[in-house]
Amino acid sequence: MRKARLLVAPPAERVEYFGGDGKQSQAGDIVQLDHGFTFPDGRPGGLVYCEEKDYEAEVYDSEIELIDEVW
Numbered sequence: 280m281r282k283a284r285l286l287v288a289p290p291a292e293r294v295e296y297f298g299g300d301g302k303q304s305q306a307g308d309i310v311q312l313d314h315g316f317t318f319p320d321g322r323p324g325g326l327v328y329c330e331e332k333d334y335e336a337e338v339y340d341s342e343i344e345l346i347d348e349v350w
Contacts, residue, residue, distance in 0.1 A: 281312040283327065283343040289336040298333030308332065310343070 285308045294304050310327035313335070318324050324339040 282347040283310050283312055283345050286344055287342050289338050293337040294334055296334045302332040304334055304336055
């Protein structure tokens with residue numbers, strides 16, 4: 280599984296929280312990449328999951344920085 284760092288916090292409409300503990304997504308969060316897709320505007324992106332804060336988000340490729348190839 281690949282890891283990445285959020286460069287920006289995704290907008291609320293692209294984030295789903297599961298834990299309900301009030302922790303919001305923010306730049307710097309470490310996320311796991313799930314799968315890629317193309318947004319309706321044609322730009323590449325993907326689904327990511329943040330284990331620490333228990334959320335998943337749809338992010339553009341430009342909103343993340345890969346930090347690990349395989350772990």
